[in-house]
Amino acid sequence: MAKLDQGTGKTARLRLQLLEWYAHNRRDLPWRRNPEPYSVWVSEIMLQQTRVVAVVERHQAFLARFPTVDSLALASEEDVLAMWSGLGYYRRARMLHKAAQFVASQHQGNIPVTSEALRTLPGIGVYTAAAIASIAYGEVVAVVDGNVERVLCRLEGWEAGERAGGAILKRKIEALANQLVDPAHPGDFNQALMELGATVCLPRNPLCMVCPLAADCATRGEHKTQPRPRMTSREVAHALSIRDAGLPGEADREVLLEKRPASLTVMPGLWELPTLLDSSVPEQELCMTVRHAIMQVNYYVRIRTVPENDMDALAALGGERRWVPLSVAATMALTGLARKVLKRADLFPIAQQEAIALDQQLDVL
Secondary structure, three states: OOOOOHHHOHHHHHHHHHHHHHHHHOOOOHHHHOOOHHHHHHHHHHHOOOOHHHHHHHHHHHHHHOOOHHHHHHOOHHHHHHHHOOOOOOHHHHHHHHHHHHHHHHOOOOOOOOHHHHOOOOOOOHHHHHHHHHHHHOOOOOOOOHHHHHHHHHHHOOOEOOOOOHHHHHHHHHHHHHHHOOOOOHHHHHHHHHHHHHHOOOOOOOOHHHOOOHHHOOOOOOOOEOOOOOOEEEEEEEEEOEEOOOOOOHHHOEEEEEEOOHHHOOOOOOEEOOEEOOOOOOHHHEEEEEEEEEOOEEEEEEEEEOOHHHHHHHEOOOOEEEEEEHHHHOOOOEOHHHHHHHHHOOOOOHHHHHHHOHHHOOOOO
């Protein structure tokens, strides 16, 4: 295959084919309808390590609660984490909050307009800065994520299976991406390339027959890639303790939650179900078992029904504990595991269950 070259017209043809495909096949996503900088910024942070279907509804809810950079900057961290609860990778929410405070204090609430300036904000790296700058401001800069890397490697016939030479390959991918980006429509082009990788040029079983770039692709199928890191496994147990608040009505029941210090949990600042001292649970006390993935660890979790009077003897000490009405718990900054368990136990109001849609998202930290 002849290498892509500005002078041959091949690059121009590829741009046109990709943009035409995108115009007819792109998914209808809220941040694409109105690519306002703040909306694009929030979407890009949420989309890191999280499926699009899970982000769509959460993005809209987040913007409804924090409609501007200033409103996000003025919010408490606990409120921000509560709106993020269940999306995973909570450091993203904390850094987004800090960046909003930086924009409010140092930029008078105005989001920087160039990728270089955006990279000065907390939590914004090269990829996110390029995405915001190209989509919201029209800067001619390439966006390179995992989807784009896969598309370009297959297009050029580059293997990504060897650790040695990884930096060289990365530079080649970045150079090609910068060559290809359409100067007239950089935002649409970058989104088109990412969309192609997300919906057609899939990691496994790519849909080459409907790919707009198939004629220029050197691979036309799967290419050699590095194997994924192996997952490790851990067994843990948590207590589900529910009590009647003494008032009539099911909605007045309370659940016992705890917030543990950073030295005792991988979820600092979030509310979770109390951790049990013993991960083995008697069958008669077993409420449910749950698999929950955090980073490269598969947690096999046993949930034990524990009466209030037995909690001190069975649960690990440490942190703050609080009895919380279930209606309030549904709005708190819960860990993904706690939210999943309470949902599966049918303890959340139906409206909350539908809004969170946990079954459609990744179980990630």
